[in-house]
Amino acid sequence: MGRPPLHQQPNALLAHWMRRSRTSNQQLARLVTERGAAQGITGLGTDESRVRAWLKGAVPREPVPRLIVEVLGARSGWDLTLADVGLPGDDEAIGPRTPWTRAAAVAVLNQITRSHMMLPDTRTGPEAAQVLTGDQLLTPLHEWTLVRPDPYEPARGNGRRVGMSGVEGIRDITSTFRDLDNRHGGVLAPSAVLAQTHVVLSHLKAASYTDAVGAALFSAAGDLAGVAGWMLFDAGHHAPAQRTFVAALHAAAEGGDQRLGAHLLQCMARQMSHLGHVEDALDLVALAQYGARRQLSPAGTSMLAALEARFQAILGQVRDSETAVSRALDAFEHVNPADEDPHLAFFDEPELRATLGIAHQIAATHLDKGPARTRHVRISADLVGAALAARPEHRQRSRAFDHLGLAxxxxxxxxxxxxxxxxxxxxxxxxxxxxxxxxxxxxxxxxEAAPVADTPPGQELRERIHSHLATAG
Structure with missing residues (x-):
C-alpha cells in the first residue's frame, strides 16, 4: 500500500485535484491500474481502499505517484507535478496552481520548511531557469484576488491554546530576521527563518485558537515565510524563492491580509525584473494594485507606483515611467509611518528616492546624449545621493545598492x-x-563600463569588480 508518513496528514492537494478533475476514488484506482498496464506495469492491485489511504496521507510506492500525476493531469488539462498533488519525489515543491484553501496553505508552508535549498545561485544557471514566468505564473495567481478565507472550526487541535500574544511573538521574530537581512544580506540565514516558520506551523496544525487569532496566525506565518523568500532571492536561490513567495501568498490569503499579499507580489515582481522578465514584473505589480485596491495604505500605493516607474523605464517607456513617478510622489505625501504595516517599514523616504532615482538613471540610458538625458542623470544623482545620505545606518545592503546606483x-x-x-x-x-x-x-x-575600459578610471572600475567577483564565490 505504501509507507505512512511519520506524522501523517490528509493530502489536501491530492483531494483538490481529484475534485477539480471530477475523479472519484474508484475512478482513480481504475485509471492508475489501466495506465500502468498500458506501460507494461502489472501487479499494482490499486483499489478504492488504497486511494482512501493516499487521501489520508499514505505515500504510494513508485511508479504509482507518477501514474497518479499522469491520470489527474490528463483529466484536468494541467501539466501537474508530484508536488502539485502532495506527493514527495519532485523538486518543484510549490507552484501557483496550488489550491487557495486553508489545508493547502498549511501543506505548502510545510513543504517549504522541509525543502533542501542548497542550489546554484546565478541568474543564468539551470536553477534560475526553473522559475515560472508568463501565463504559467500569472494566470493561477489571479485567483488570489478572489480568495475568501475558509470558515474556522469552533475548536482546532488538541494542543495548547494560542492567543494574540503568541502572534506578537512571531511578529517580533520576523522583525529580528528582517533587521538581520537588512544589515548583512540574505545569504546567511534563510534556513533559520524557514526553521522558525516550521515552528509557527505547529501552532496552525496542532493548537487551538479563535477566528481572529487564526487569521492573525496565518498572516504572521505568511509574513515570516515572505522574509525567508526574500533571503533566498537575495542569496540567488531563485526557484526556491519563488516557491516560498507563493506559499507565503497562500498563507496571507488565508489570513485575509490583502496588504501583505500585495507586498509579497511586489517581492515576486522584483525577482522577475532581476531575472529579466520585466513584463511579468509589471503584471505582478498590476495584480498587487488591483487585488489590494481597497486595502492599500499610502506607502503601499507609493511603493507599487515607484516599482512601476522603474519597470517602465527598463522597457524604455520613459513617459509612462514619469507618470508613475508622479503617482508615487503624490501617494507618499499621505504616508504616516505609525499607520503602516511592519512589512512596509523599509519603504521610507530614502527608499522612495532611491527607487525613483534608479528609474531616472535607467530612463537616461534609453535617450540620446542631449538635454533630456542630462536632466534624467541629474535627477537620478540628486535622488540617489539624498537617499544615501538619509539611510539609517543598519540598512547596509541598501547603502551598498545606493553607491552602486550612483556609480x-x-x-x-x-x-x-x-x-x-x-x-x-x-x-x-x-x-x-x-x-x-x-x-x-x-x-x-x-x-556597462566596457566602452570606457581604455581610460584609467574605467580600467580601475572593471578591475575592482573583476577581482571582487572572482574571489567572492
Missing part, C-alpha cells in the same frame, strides 16, 4: 571617475554584506 548614474552621464569612486565605496561595504543581488548588479556595471 551607474555617473557612468550614464559620462563621469567615469565618479563611477569608479562609488564602485570602490560599494565594494568596501561588501565585507559585512553578503548579497547575490549586489554581485549580479556589479556584473551589469562591469559590462
Amino acid at each position: 551607474r548614474t555617473h557612468l550614464a552621464g559620462g563621469e567615469v571617475e565618479g563611477a569608479a569612486e562609488e564602485t570602490k565605496l560599494c565594494l568596501e561595504m561588501l565585507g559585512t554584506v553578503r548579497s547575490r543581488r549586489v554581485a549580479d548588479r556589479l556584473g551589469e556595471l562591469y559590462a
Whole structure:
C-alpha cells in the first residue's frame, strides 16, 4: 500500500485535484491500474481502499505517484507535478496552481520548511531557469484576488491554546530576521527563518485558537515565510524563492491580509525584473494594485507606483515611467509611518528616492546624449545621493545598492571617475554584506563600463569588480 508518513496528514492537494478533475476514488484506482498496464506495469492491485489511504496521507510506492500525476493531469488539462498533488519525489515543491484553501496553505508552508535549498545561485544557471514566468505564473495567481478565507472550526487541535500574544511573538521574530537581512544580506540565514516558520506551523496544525487569532496566525506565518523568500532571492536561490513567495501568498490569503499579499507580489515582481522578465514584473505589480485596491495604505500605493516607474523605464517607456513617478510622489505625501504595516517599514523616504532615482538613471540610458538625458542623470544623482545620505545606518545592503546606483548614474552621464569612486565605496561595504543581488548588479556595471575600459578610471572600475567577483564565490 505504501509507507505512512511519520506524522501523517490528509493530502489536501491530492483531494483538490481529484475534485477539480471530477475523479472519484474508484475512478482513480481504475485509471492508475489501466495506465500502468498500458506501460507494461502489472501487479499494482490499486483499489478504492488504497486511494482512501493516499487521501489520508499514505505515500504510494513508485511508479504509482507518477501514474497518479499522469491520470489527474490528463483529466484536468494541467501539466501537474508530484508536488502539485502532495506527493514527495519532485523538486518543484510549490507552484501557483496550488489550491487557495486553508489545508493547502498549511501543506505548502510545510513543504517549504522541509525543502533542501542548497542550489546554484546565478541568474543564468539551470536553477534560475526553473522559475515560472508568463501565463504559467500569472494566470493561477489571479485567483488570489478572489480568495475568501475558509470558515474556522469552533475548536482546532488538541494542543495548547494560542492567543494574540503568541502572534506578537512571531511578529517580533520576523522583525529580528528582517533587521538581520537588512544589515548583512540574505545569504546567511534563510534556513533559520524557514526553521522558525516550521515552528509557527505547529501552532496552525496542532493548537487551538479563535477566528481572529487564526487569521492573525496565518498572516504572521505568511509574513515570516515572505522574509525567508526574500533571503533566498537575495542569496540567488531563485526557484526556491519563488516557491516560498507563493506559499507565503497562500498563507496571507488565508489570513485575509490583502496588504501583505500585495507586498509579497511586489517581492515576486522584483525577482522577475532581476531575472529579466520585466513584463511579468509589471503584471505582478498590476495584480498587487488591483487585488489590494481597497486595502492599500499610502506607502503601499507609493511603493507599487515607484516599482512601476522603474519597470517602465527598463522597457524604455520613459513617459509612462514619469507618470508613475508622479503617482508615487503624490501617494507618499499621505504616508504616516505609525499607520503602516511592519512589512512596509523599509519603504521610507530614502527608499522612495532611491527607487525613483534608479528609474531616472535607467530612463537616461534609453535617450540620446542631449538635454533630456542630462536632466534624467541629474535627477537620478540628486535622488540617489539624498537617499544615501538619509539611510539609517543598519540598512547596509541598501547603502551598498545606493553607491552602486550612483556609480551607474555617473557612468550614464559620462563621469567615469565618479563611477569608479562609488564602485570602490560599494565594494568596501561588501565585507559585512553578503548579497547575490549586489554581485549580479556589479556584473551589469562591469559590462556597462566596457566602452570606457581604455581610460584609467574605467580600467580601475572593471578591475575592482573583476577581482571582487572572482574571489567572492
